[in-house]
Amino acid sequence: MKVCEESLYKEQEKVETLEKEVEDLKTAHHELEEKYADAERKLQNEYYEERKEDLEMQNEELTSQTTDLESKNDEANRKIKMLEDDLYKAESNSDTYEAKVK
Numbered sequence: 001m002k003v004c005e006e007s008l009y010k011e012q013e014k015v016e017t018l019e020k021e022v023e024d025l026k027t028a029h030h031e032l033e034e035k036y037a038d039a040e041r042k043l044q045n046e047y048y049e050e051r052k053e054d055l056e057m058q059n060e061e062l063t064s065q066t067t068d069l070e071s072k073n074d075e076a077n078r079k080i081k082m083l084e085d086d087l088y089k090a091e092s093n094s095d096t097y098e099a100k101v102k
Contacts, residue, residue, distance in 0.1 A: 001090050008083040011076055018073040025069060029062045 036055045039048065 001087065001094065004083055004087045004090060008080060008087060011080045011083060015073060015076045015080060018069055018076060022066060022069045022073060025062055025066045029059070029066060032059055032062060 032055060036052070036059065039051055039055065
């Protein structure tokens with residue numbers, strides 16, 4: 001049961017880390033979109049086109065990273081749910097065995 005609790009704790013730490021990374025990426029993604037909008041209003045030359053392409057690539061990369069992290073977060077949450085279910089079963093079995101021993 002202690003192993004399950006330790007595994008659950010580790011998975012929860014992973015989820016917290018992934019959620020933090022997702023939030024950071026979302027913030028960076030939002031800031032990048034704001035910079036993109038500013039650049040669109042201010043620049044009307046060739047540099048604008050090059051910069052726009054760079055920002056679009058960065059935006060695509062951040063979107064991809066966000067999607068990957070969200071997928072990892074979903075998987076970690078699924079594992080936590082499985083571990084919680086296993087822990088519940090182990091506790092139920094423990095209670096059953098304790099009752100039989102008495």
